[in-house]
Amino acid sequence: MKMAIGSDSVVHITDAITRHLEGKGIDLVRCAALAGEKADYVDAARAVAEKVSSGDCEQGLCFCNTGTGVTIIANKIPGCRAALCVDVYSAQIARLANNANVLVLSMRYTGETLAKEIVDAWLQTQPSDEPRRQAFHRKTNEVDEQFRRSRS
Numbered sequence: 001m002k003m004a005i006g007s008d009s010v011v012h013i014t015d016a017i018t019r020h021l022e023g024k025g026i027d028l029v030r031c032a033a034l035a036g037e038k039a040d041y042v043d044a045a046r047a048v049a050e051k052v053s054s055g056d057c058e059q060g061l062c063f064c065n066t067g068t069g070v071t072i073i074a075n076k077i078p079g080c081r082a083a084l085c086v087d088v089y090s091a092q093i094a095r096l097a098n099n100a101n102v103l104v105l106s107m108r109y110t111g112e113t114l115a116k117e118i119v120d121a122w123l124q125t126q127p128s129d130e131p132r133r134q135a136f137h138r139k140t141n142e143v144d145e146q147f148r149r150s151r152s
Helices: 012-023 041-054 068-074 088-096 112-124 131-151
Strands: 002-007 027-032 059-064 082-084 102-106
Touching (some): 002 012, 012 027, 012 059, 041 059, 041 068, 041 102, 059 068, 068 102, 082 088, 088 112, 102 112
Parallel strands (some): 059 102, 082 102
8 A cells, every 4th residue: 555644743653653654564655744845734734635636645644733734734635535533443433434545643642552553443444335334435525526626
């Protein structure tokens, strides 16, 4: 799998999760500060979301202070479904029920052990094939397509 990963700063948690993902054999595309660029949270979120939206990467991961800022920015990019996950359950539901494709982690509130558990749950969970949830995914995609077309 190819995953875009970005942040506005390089800190212990970004390094730990980057190593954790590389240890799982995930091909990482570093964005913003993780690529050695000067960047704020807007730059980081946009770079990751554009990689996912374009299909260059199957999934993304964004870090920021609380996680709220990058979530807002990433979700403005058509095709991006970013979810701020604070525990294993929220990561599982974001993937299963919401078909999210960008994981967001707070650098301030998420410790290394919990962050690894969240990442692992995210990676192990696939979008649901249950008809009810598939209907939600389809409707979400329809909204996305409607606004993508209106911007063109």
